[in-house]
Amino acid sequence: MAGNTGAPLVLRLVAASVSVAEKAGAIVRNVFNSGELGVVEKDGKNDLQTQADRSAQECIVQSLSRQFPKVTIIGEEEPTGETVDESHLETRLSEEVLKVVCPQNLQSVKDEDVVVWVDPLDGTKEYTEGFLDHVTVLIGVAVNGKAVAGVINQPYYNYKAGPGATLGRTMWGIVGLGAFGVERLVPPADKRIVTTTRSHSNKLVTESIEAMQPDEVLRVGGAGHKVLLVIEGKAHAYVFATPGCKKWDTCAPEAILHALGGRLTDIHGNALQYHRDVKHPNTGGVLATYSDHDWYLSRMPESVKAAVKP
Ligand SMILES: Nc1ncnc2c1ncn2[C@@H]1O[C@H](COP(=O)(O)O)[C@@H](OP(=O)(O)O)[C@H]1O
Ligand SMILES: [Mg+2]
Numbered sequence: 001m002a003g004n005t006g007a008p009l010v011l012r013l014v015a016a017s018v019s020v021a022e023k024a025g026a027i028v029r030n031v032f033n034s035g036e037l038g039v040v041e042k043d044g045k046n047d048l049q050t051q052a053d054r055s056a057q058e059c060i061v062q063s064l065s066r067q068f069p070k071v072t073i074i075g076e077e078e079p080t081g082e083t084v085d086e087s088h089l090e091t092r093l094s095e096e097v098l099k100v101v102c103p104q105n106l107q108s109v110k111d112e113d114v115v116v117w118v119d120p121l122d123g124t125k126e127y128t129e130g131f132l133d134h135v136t137v138l139i140g141v142a143v144n145g146k147a148v149a150g151v152i153n154q155p156y157y158n159y160k161a162g163p164g165a166t167l168g169r170t171m172w173g174i175v176g177l178g179a180f181g182v183e184r185l186v187p188p189a190d191k192r193i194v195t196t197t198r199s200h201s202n203k204l205v206t207e208s209i210e211a212m213q214p215d216e217v218l219r220v221g222g223a224g225h226k227v228l229l230v231i232e233g234k235a236h237a238y239v240f241a242t243p244g245c246k247k248w249d250t251c252a253p254e255a256i257l258h259a260l261g262g263r264l265t266d267i268h269g270n271a272l273q274y275h276r277d278v279k280h281p282n283t284g285g286v287l288a289t290y291s292d293h294d295w296y297l298s299r300m301p302e303s304v305k306a307a308v309k310p
């Protein structure tokens with residue numbers, strides 16, 4: 001089976017995730033093109049699911065669990081119980097990933113040490129409203145509770161460039177090795193740009209953003225998309241001081257940001273935990289930066305910190 005080459009488990013997982021994230025990204029585009037989004041409201045308030053979330057989740061979880069049957073895989077969406085569409089599966093390994101040398105500390109990781117966190121479509125609200133470049137597919141690899149590797153596919157990257165432009169991109173990274181398919185760019189030095197939620201704001205979010213005294217606030221969809229804005233120098237910080245974001249939203253982006261030297265923590269500065277039995281919400285909120293992380297932590301109002309406990 002493709003997952004059983006001689007490469008270390010973490011590399012094989014990332015190689016499989018790169019291929020399957022591309023497939024999931026294509027599913028996300030196909031569903032949108034079909035015009036039948038099949039939107040349903042989940043239990044939570046302001047929490048949508050579409051056919052693309054369901055099909056991309058099936059693609060990723062089924063493909064990875066067939067290749068890595070002993071690895072714990074946790075996806076955002078509930079299984080649909082429908083028969084698996086075999087044409088949705090992708091079990092090839094990315095050769096580009098298999099070529100790299102796995103960092104020493106990750107070479108002998110065992111199946112039981114790993115949890116894979118899957119967000120088949122991050123930015124669902126924006127997807128249903130046509131903000132297509134906000135959408136990402138996120139596959140994060142955690143080892144002993146720490147985010148160590150991540151894959152992000154952005155299915156509509158370049159879609160504003162018009163016909164002929166290649167649509168979509170896949171980025172991946174391993175902490176201790178670096179990131180590929182995305183480049184670290186430096187944000188403007190003469191102003192402070194903060195990015196936050198577009199569709200899940202509340203008083204705590206607003207208060208904490210104000211406390212950062214930003215020159216500009218980018219209110220956009222998707223946790224993956226916002227971390228990409230930080231990585232690519234479009235924003236200095238992603239500030240989300242409320243509990244709505246889940247482990248599958250942060251695991252892959254955190255690993256890629258860390259691989260490039262940035263930081264992603266809760267709003268108190270604590271590392272996020274990714275063990276298999278951890279509660280899914282990031283109850284302490286999210287703060288992602290490339291530099292000056294401690295400055296943002298120090299500006300966080302005490303009243304917000306008291307309300308957003310880890
Ligand atoms: N109050 C809330 N309720 C439910 N989900 C929330 C939420 N706040 C944030 N999230 C989730 O966190 C992710 C990023 O949110 P946002 O785009 O608003 O910044 C989204 O993931 P999904 O789109 O994968 O569900 C979103 O659903
Ligand atoms: Mg969702």
Ligand SMILES: [Mg+2]
Binds near residue numbers: 119121122223249
């Ligand atoms: Mg998400």
Ligand SMILES: [Mg+2]
Binds near residue numbers: 053121123124
């Ligand atoms: Mg999602």
